[in-house]
Amino acid sequence: MARKSERLMNLxxxxxxxxxxxxxxxxxxxxxxxxxxxxxxxxxxxxxxxEELRALGLPLEMGxxxxxxxxxDGYRIRRQDYELPPLDLTPAEATLVGLATRVWQxxxxxxxxxxxxxxxxxxxxxxxxxxxxxVAPTLPTREPAFGPLWEAWLTRAxxxxxxxxxxxxxxxxxxxxxHGRWYAVGRDRTxxxxxxxxxxxxxxxxxxxxxEPPFATVSAAELAGHVRRLDAPExxxxxxLAIKPDGAPAxxxxxxxxxxxxxxxxxxxxxxxxxxPYARDDDLVAEAAAAGSDVLVLEPPGLRAAVIDRLxxxxxxxxxxxxxxxA
Amino acid sequence: MSPVPAKAAAAEQVGRLxxxxxxxxxHPGARLADVAREFGLPPDQVRRDLSxxxxxxxxxxxxxxxxxxDLDLVDDEGVxxxxxxxVLARPVTLTPDEAMGLIVxxxxxxxxxxxxxxxxxxxxxxxxxxxxxxxxxxxxxxxAAGAPATRDRLLRAISQAERVELVYDGLARGKxxxxxVDPVRLxxxxxxxxxxxxxxxxxxxxxxxxxRIADVRATGEVAAAHGPEPAHTWLDTLAxxxxxxLIVHPGAQWITEYYPVAGQVRLPNGDLDVTLPVADPAWLxxxxxxxxxxxxxxGAPAVTADAAHAAQAAxxxxxxxxxx
Numbered sequence: 001m002a003r004k005s006e007r008l009m010n011l012x013x014x015x016x017x018x019x020x021x022x023x024x025x026x027x028x029x030x031x032x033x034x035x036x037x038x039x040x041x042x043x044x045x046x047x048x049x050x051e052e053l054r055a056l057g058l059p060l061e062m063g064x065x066x067x068x069x070x071x072x073d074g075y076r077i078r079r080q081d082y083e084l085p086p087l088d089l090t091p092a093e094a095t096l097v098g099l100a101t102r103v104w105q106x107x108x109x110x111x112x113x114x115x116x117x118x119x120x121x122x123x124x125x126x127x128x129x130x131x132x133x134x135v136a137p138t139l140p141t142r143e144p145a146f147g148p149l150w151e152a153w154l155t156r157a158x159x160x161x162x163x164x165x166x167x168x169x170x171x172x173x174x175x176x177x178x179h180g181r182w183y184a185v186g187r188d189r190t191x192x193x194x195x196x197x198x199x200x201x202x203x204x205x206x207x208x209x210x211x212e213p214p215f216a217t218v219s220a221a222e223l224a225g226h227v228r229r230l231d232a233p234e235x236x237x238x239x240x241l242a243i244k245p246d247g248a249p250a251x252x253x254x255x256x257x258x259x260x261x262x263x264x265x266x267x268x269x270x271x272x273x274x275x276x277p278y279a280r281d282d283d284l285v286a287e288a289a290a291a292g293s294d295v296l297v298l299e300p301p302g303l304r305a306a307v308i309d310r311l312x313x314x315x316x317x318x319x320x321x322x323x324x325x326x327a
Numbered sequence: 328m329s330p331v332p333a334k335a336a337a338a339e340q341v342g343r344l345x346x347x348x349x350x351x352x353x354h355p356g357a358r359l360a361d362v363a364r365e366f367g368l369p370p371d372q373v374r375r376d377l378s379x380x381x382x383x384x385x386x387x388x389x390x391x392x393x394x395x396x397d398l399d400l401v402d403d404e405g406v407x408x409x410x411x412x413x414v415l416a417r418p419v420t421l422t423p424d425e426a427m428g429l430i431v432x433x434x435x436x437x438x439x440x441x442x443x444x445x446x447x448x449x450x451x452x453x454x455x456x457x458x459x460x461x462x463x464x465x466x467x468x469x470x471a472a473g474a475p476a477t478r479d480r481l482l483r484a485i486s487q488a489e490r491v492e493l494v495y496d497g498l499a500r501g502k503x504x505x506x507x508v509d510p511v512r513l514x515x516x517x518x519x520x521x522x523x524x525x526x527x528x529x530x531x532x533x534x535x536x537x538x539r540i541a542d543v544r545a546t547g548e549v550a551a552a553h554g555p556e557p558a559h560t561w562l563d564t565l566a567x568x569x570x571x572x573l574i575v576h577p578g579a580q581w582i583t584e585y586y587p588v589a590g591q592v593r594l595p596n597g598d599l600d601v602t603l604p605v606a607d608p609a610w611l612x613x614x615x616x617x618x619x620x621x622x623x624x625x626g627a628p629a630v631t632a633d634a635a636h637a638a639q640a641a642x643x644x645x646x647x648x649x650x651x
Contacts, residue, residue, distance in 0.1 A: 004337035005337045005340040005341055005344070005379050006379055006382050006383055008337060008338070008341045009341055009344060009379065009380070009383040010383050010384070010386070012341070012345070012415075013383060013384060013385055013386075013414055013415065014385070014386050016414050016415070017385055017386075017414050030386035030387075031386065032386075052337075052338045052341075055338065056338060056341060056342055056345070056419070057419060057422040057425075058419060079414075081420070082417075082419060082420065083416075083417035083418075083419070083420060084417050084418050084419065084420045084421065084458065085420065085457070085458050087454050087455075087458065088454070089451065089454065090447075090450075092447045093447055093450065093451040093454070096433065096436060096444070096447060096448055096451055097429070097433075097451070099433075099436050100429055100432035100433050100436060103431075103432035103433075103435050103436065104428060104432055109424070109428040109431075109432075112422070112424040112425045112427075112428040113425065113428035113429050113432050115422075115425050116421050116425035116426060116428060116429040117429065118346055118366055119346065119418040119419065119420075119421060119425070121346075121350060121365055121366070122345075122346040122347070122349045122350040122353075122418035123349065123353070123417060123418050124349070124350065124353030124354065137435040137436055137438065137439045137470070137514070137515040137520070138435075138514070138515055138516065139431070139432070139435050139468075139515075139518075140516075140517045140518055151424075154423050154424060154427055155423075174466065174467060175466035175467070176466060176467045176468075176469075177466060177467070177468045177469060177470070177518055178469050178518070179469075179471065179518055179519070179585075180516075180517035180518025180519060181518070181584070200584065227467050242648075246502045246503040246504070247501060247502060247503075248501055249496030249497075249501070249502070249503045249539070249541070250496065250498075252503075253496065253541065266647065266648045266649055267644075267647075267648050286617045286618070286619075287617070289616050289617060289619060289641075290501065290613045290614070290616045290617035291501050291613075291616075292501075292612075292616055292637040292638070292640060292641045293637070293640045293641040293643070293644040294501060294502075296641075296644055296645060296648060296650060298650070304645075304650060308642065308645060308651060309619075310616070310619035310620070311616070311619075311638040311641050311642050311645075312638070312642065313619050313620050314615060314616055314619055314634050314635055314637075314638035315635045315638040315639045315642060316635070317623070317624075317631050317634070317635055
């Protein structure tokens with residue numbers, strides 16, 4: 001191993017120090033580890049070594065070299081492509097980098113982030129021990145589709161997967177994390193339109209489509225518009241609710257105190273009246289029913305009737321012959 | 328011997344050397360043990376890497392061309408001086424995967440950090456973006472982490488060991504409560520930020536969702552020490568909770584994506600037979616009232632009766648108010 005490591009190191013140093021493209025012959029003469037190999041053995045070793053340097057993420061560049069016998073392929077690594085540019089982090093910024101260490105816990109990106117942090121350390125940036133232990137974020141990536149979608153997004157490669165029983169070819173423009181779930185927005189080539197996919201609903205392992213040029217995305221503003229489709233819909237109406245003082249916090253905090261209605265003097269038990277904006281009838285009915293006697297819908301009457309229907313159904317389910325028994 | 332094949336092992340060693348060589352030039356006289364700890368490597372591994380570095384250098388192989396490491400000093404005193412490696416003065420730049428992994432991780436930190444840290448994080452993100460893969464739209468992260476002011480006050484209370492009163496909008500009981508809490512730490516699980524702390528009111532460890540903390544009030548009291556937090560998490564507790572079986576009709580099947588489900592079977596008529604762990608009966612009551620005809624409980628008459636009782640109380644309140 002040590003001899004192979006030496007040869008690779010010497011190759012890196014030789015290519016980095018080069019001020020022009022080096023031909024294979026230049027490299028064979030210069031790098032000690034290639035001495036004494038037959039032509040065929042050298043070619044094999046050099047091909048493998050090039051692959052290993054690329055796998056290490058080194059920017060190995062090919063170009064035309066001016067050799068003494070004419071033009072031929074040559075190789076070099078440009079320092080400005082190779083080197084981590086100066087980052088000049090303040091001590092406070094360096095401390096925060098340390099916090100990033102554990103964010104991808106257990107996910108595939110854990111090791112990529114770890115390598116990034118090791119490189120910053122290697123650049124001499126003092127990453128202080130995290131004093132801010134009070135904040136410990138982690139990102140969930142339990143969707144099996146996350147890894148392939150991340151790679152497709154990062155490399156702008158179209159990706160193929162099955163969703164709702166249909167095969168799609170998709171360009172992931174942006175990944176979105178909402179409520180602990182990942183989504184991807186982009187062009188669904190199969191449907192010919194911009195779509196939002198929920199990663200947990202992808203039914204197979206997405207595969208990058210090989211041999212495609214990187215796809216183009218749209219402007220940040222247009223992307224933001226697509227991301228907004230995940231936001232809660234805008235309220236369209238207001239309901240008048242009677243809420244017990246500490247009850248139904250979600251409804252109460254969304255609403256504002258309202259004037260007492262004529263029915264109020266018969267409510268008793270310290271109900272307070274709120275006007276609560278809502279977007280969808282079904283959602284308001286579900287929320288009000290879930291709160292039980294903590295919330296009474298006063299208006300509109302249609303919603304009140306829907307809540308009472310639901311409560312009656314649940315009340316009846318406990319009856320011995322009730323339809324909820326499912327014996 | 329290492330189980331790693333020699334070929335992969337050589338590439339890994341080169342990867343380490345491309346980190347160690349710039350690091351050691353930036354830290355002349357670094358201690359072997361410190362270097363090993365900094366990179367999470369066994370010290371003898373670092374020592375072996377150094378003996379390889381010692382044999383590498385510019386073409387020519389003459390003493391002046393080779394990287395210089397005083398290996399005797401390393402062995403005798405554990406101190407490393409590495410010189411004559413100007414061509415490897417800097418580490419390799421970040422790959423797109425590495426840069427974006429770090430950037431997105433820091434965005435997650437930003438989501439839960441105190442608001443006062445946002446300018447620092449933003450300037451750090453700008454510096455990293457400059458070395459990153461360029462014009463990609465970074466993922467839009469949205470962690471349910473409550474108001475920045477809430478986080479600021481909790482983080483300050485934690486660092487100064489203050490007891491606080493929370494105004495907490497508990498979902499399971501559908502009530503606002505005002506527990507006295509000794510806050511210990513903030514954490515994020517599955518995209519939701521929580522406060523972990525000792526509830527003085529309940530005399531036990533509790534977690535609180537930050538987005539349901541409506542207010543944090545000073546008490547002027549000092550937080551007490553309560554020993555280490557229990558190792559098990561709320562999700563572990565939930566995993567051990569007794570399960571309830573529900574038949575879920577199509578309109579209510581979103582619940583399997585919102586709540587941790589222990590098992591689900593699709594029935595021929597399109598219903599789902601769902602096994603749901605239930606740590607808090609009040610939460611199940613809330614869910615059954617919410618879904619109404621969308622679900623039916625299987626074989627747990629007490630659960631059905633509990634929800635029915637709550638529904639009857641609500642119907643009685645409507646009737647009393649003449650609203651039926």
